[in-house]
Amino acid sequence: MEVERKYLLSTLPPREILGRGVAIRQGYIDAADPEIRVRQKGSAFFLTIKSGGGLRRQECEVQIPPATFEKLWPLTEGARVVKTRYTVEHGGARWEIDEFGGTLAGLYLAELELASESETVAPPAFLPIVRDVTDDPSYKNKTLATRGLPRS
Amino acid sequence: MEVERKYLLSTLPPREILGRGVAIRQGYIDAADPEIRVRQKGSAFFLTIKSGGGLRRQECEVQIPPATFEKLWPLTEGARVVKTRYTVEHGGARWEIDEFGGTLAGLYLAELELASESETVAPPAFLPIVRDVTDDPSYKNKTLATRGLPRS
Numbered sequence: 001m002e003v004e005r006k007y008l009l010s011t012l013p014p015r016e017i018l019g020r021g022v023a024i025r026q027g028y029i030d031a032a033d034p035e036i037r038v039r040q041k042g043s044a045f046f047l048t049i050k051s052g053g054g055l056r057r058q059e060c061e062v063q064i065p066p067a068t069f070e071k072l073w074p075l076t077e078g079a080r081v082v083k084t085r086y087t088v089e090h091g092g093a094r095w096e097i098d099e100f101g102g103t104l105a106g107l108y109l110a111e112l113e114l115a116s117e118s119e120t121v122a123p124p125a126f127l128p129i130v131r132d133v134t135d136d137p138s139y140k141n142k143t144l145a146t147r148g149l150p151r152s
Numbered sequence: 153m154e155v156e157r158k159y160l161l162s163t164l165p166p167r168e169i170l171g172r173g174v175a176i177r178q179g180y181i182d183a184a185d186p187e188i189r190v191r192q193k194g195s196a197f198f199l200t201i202k203s204g205g206g207l208r209r210q211e212c213e214v215q216i217p218p219a220t221f222e223k224l225w226p227l228t229e230g231a232r233v234v235k236t237r238y239t240v241e242h243g244g245a246r247w248e249i250d251e252f253g254g255t256l257a258g259l260y261l262a263e264l265e266l267a268s269e270s271e272t273v274a275p276p277a278f279l280p281i282v283r284d285v286t287d288d289p290s291y292k293n294k295t296l297a298t299r300g301l302p303r304s
Contacts (some may be wrong), residue, residue, distance in 0.1 A: 029220065029223065030216065030217070030220045032217075033297070034199070034214040034215070034216060036199065036216070036220065047186070047188065047201065049199065049212050049214055050200065051214040058199055060202050060210060060212030062174065062186040062203040062210065063186075063199055064182065064186060064188070065182070065184075068182045068188065070179065072181070072227070075223050075224070075227075110218060112302065
């Protein structure tokens, strides 16, 4: 069971901390159940299906050829997220910092994966945290893709 | 491990044996690896992904809304199979008889699922069998969809 914490940032941390980012674009052919998503991460392309919940939960992710991605991408119009992801290792933890683009420009989120619910990691000082948005559904990628920027 | 036997038929068995069939159309967004297929069977719609082989084999099938099917179907142009499937129970075995349509009209296949490699079932007399095509790749649905009728 993967536990994540997600924080809203007021701005992007200094470039020298971030290093080089990787370009990500993802879009939803269907954002309901089953969720059908395509994603480009750098030069790799993926198709993901998630369906059901609990014991009936099914998740499938396969790498697809660029040509297949280009066929599917137009079907995601109106339900897309474009961002640059920076990965920063700090104090034994691995932070993923997303700088959103397009209609979501100005949004910055930092995510951390924890080994368990009880584990705590103090966010490093270089992260300009506004607040913890882990449990706020409006900051899920799927919601951002389909509904745009939350009015906070 | 599912074992199937597939037979080429010269024509369709008598209608009174077949009963009512169900309309199936399926098409391949990608016919390579991963294979990405959409299928309509009666009033139900499915998206299937198959990837890898052996231990890395992954297969995912989810039911999708009609609207999602209609978005994906145009991407399968040139790689489609349309058929009517009849299911006939005989001597404890369950036969699936496919009557193909479109550019594959005139093709009839009968399929039987066996519990093991060693099980044998004598095909019933009402099946006008030409020959066993279990191991002939040209009679796979994917090949029929992309290459059309085999020159037998």
